[in-house]
Amino acid sequence: MKKSTTLLKPVNSFKTAKLSLIVGAALLSSTLALTSTPALAAWPFQVEGQEMPSLAPMLEKATPAVVSISVVGTHKTQQQNIPEAFKFFFGDRNRGQAQERQFRGLGSGVIIDSDKGYIVTNNHVIANADEIMITLKDGRQLEAKKLGSDAKSDIALLQVEAENLSEIKLADSDALRVGDFTVAIGSPFGLGQTVTSGIVSALGRSNLNIEQYEDFIQTDAAINSGNSGGALVNLRGELIGINTAIIGPSGGNVGIGFAIPSNMMDNLVKQIVEFGEVHRGVLGVSGRSVNSEIAKAMELETSQGSFIEQVMPGSAADEAGIKAGDVIVAMNGKAIKSFFELRAKIGTIGANQKVKLTIIRDGDSEEFTVTLKQDQSADIAAASIHPMLDGAKFNNDSKKQVVVIEQVAEGSPAQMIGLQKGDLITGVNKTRIKDLAQLRDYLKDQAGEVFALNIVRDKNSLYLMIR
Incomplete structure (x- = not known):
């Protein structure tokens, strides 16, 4: 059976990618629904003298920091060229002219700094937007300005001016384990703010052709069209990810959702705050993920990691002493399972940052400290x-x-x-x-x-x- 992936996009501009990707957006309302997992026993409250498990106390603190985003913008569309047979009559004056068409979109965002009014969302939610309006859970509507974005990782940073904002504390997403409980907050299908729960189903999901830099958290917490840019939190109400995509038929949830890890988001946001854009770090290598065939051919004891096929002269990797044939198995003490994971982590950590790479060379484990160089490709729009x-x-x-x-x-x-x-x-x-x-x-x-x-x-x- 053919598998379809649904990338969470603004509701009025769905598009299909390799796996039929749809990205959802949040719609405005005030309804709060809760789908809870029986195993989530936390924050007990009293019912007829007996303690009952509930997520309500945590959600009362977390949900005010999740906002709805509405945008108005224009798309440029190419005017159809005049057929050759009619150019004798009409000339070629209309060739190549672009037309603008107005669109409206809806999405979600997460307040990560209440003092500065910083709100994180997906880039696709606010792409091409001329006007961005934020609706808080308490009903206040605020105009937001875009501070910067990164289309390759689908992160954008907005700012609003308001008092008495709530924020979500960031968790260390590198500390997540498969099986940890998760809670997704968003507004699917226009129902208003909705809360669903599940677990971390997998970590380091990549090569899905959703974004150029992928290192997703996979969760079975129900995420549908409408959750784009919403929050994925742990049971302490801390932000562990930004909900971005799902795999499912016709945009419906089948228990496979993806979120951008909070650490990746935080690295990107810090660069946007400092520079107004992402200064992407590069290692300067090409390679592929280790598999059983590579492990056998290269006599490796590991079946995971990033096999380095080439090191670019003068690159950060070259200057640090990394060589072709090396296998990168960890970065800053965290295991690297694939080349895609390495690329995503390096590509979002920022230029001029130092990273410690653990490398297998000739059967021995060695550590190299690398200072990443800045990507000189066209990240600037x-x-x-x-x-x-x-x-x-x-x-x-x-x-x-x-x-x-x-x-x-x-x-x-x-x-x-x-x-x-x-x-x-x-x-x-x-x-x-x-x-x-x-x-x-x-x-x-x-x-x-x-x-x-x-x-x-x-x-x-x-x-x-x-x-």
């Missing part, structure tokens, strides 16, 4: 650099010290101003530009101004005027 660059995909060429245009979307603003795939941005006005960070910082002060991009195309230099 083009639209966040300048609206007229929206639709272009950038990368840094560290050897030539230029910004490379890797891709330009059809009908996008970037195409309209004349950018093409393969263009090299070498400067703005008369200022030399060497990388994306310099480009972004320079254009920050050019709001509303006319400026010229210095482009090298096919060895020819030209200027593109942008206003």
Whole structure:
């Protein structure tokens, strides 16, 4: 039977991926439902003189920190090109023009800092949003601003200004064990705030093709369309994950849900707070997950870990002394089960951070301390650099010290101003530009101004005027 995965998306914009992924969003209401597991005996209360197990005391503290999010935004859609047979009459004036269509979406979020008004949610909940409104459990509605996001791990950070907010304390998600009890808080199918319970079914779930960086907590706590960005907590009411995806037919729950671990989320949020974006750390290796065949061929005693096939010259791994053929089995004392898990942890921990890797080499266990370098690929959204660059995909060429245009979307603003795939941005006005960070910082002060991009195309230099 074909397996379908349901990625939790804003309710009005469902899309299908490799496993039929749907991401759900929270809807507004005030109903509180509780599906409890009989084994969850905690916080007893009195009924006719007898103590009864209940999660209510914990939930009374945790649920006010889970909010509903409503967004209004616009999607850019490509206008259909005129068939060749009719261009004689109409010309080609409409070719490549983009149209905007308004959309509305709903989701959930979690208050992680009540003093600063920080709210964490999924990136897909607020993507392309022009207006973001937060509804608290007490009914207050607040306008939120986006501080930053990371599409590759599906995390976004919002901020509101309000008093008397409740927050959820973060737990150490690395300390989770399979079998630990979990409680999911969200608003599925428009029913309002709903609470369900279950256990940690698995840890380190990856290679699901949901996000680019995956290290999910799997739980059987009921998660449905409407829970996107909601909280997964432990029995102390501490946040252990952000609910993100499910596997199930037609968006329904079958007991397989996924949450982004709180430690991963926390690493990303700290970078967004400091830099306004994620400064992704890179190790500089390629490899694959250890399996029985690799273990046999390389005479390994372990059947788990990350087998290193190549170490990039000058990379963080190279400078630390890691070699091809090494097997990374732990990071900072925590076991690494696969290459995907290693990639997710490294890719979200942040640039310039030090990590301790445990490596099996020639049958012996060794430890290496590695200082991660910053990923120079295009994590910075083009639209966040300048609206007229929206639709272009950038990368840094560290050897030539230029910004490379890797891709330009059809009908996008970037195409309209004349950018093409393969263009090299070498400067703005008369200022030399060497990388994306310099480009972004320079254009920050050019709001509303006319400026010229210095482009090298096919060895020819030209200027593109942008206003």
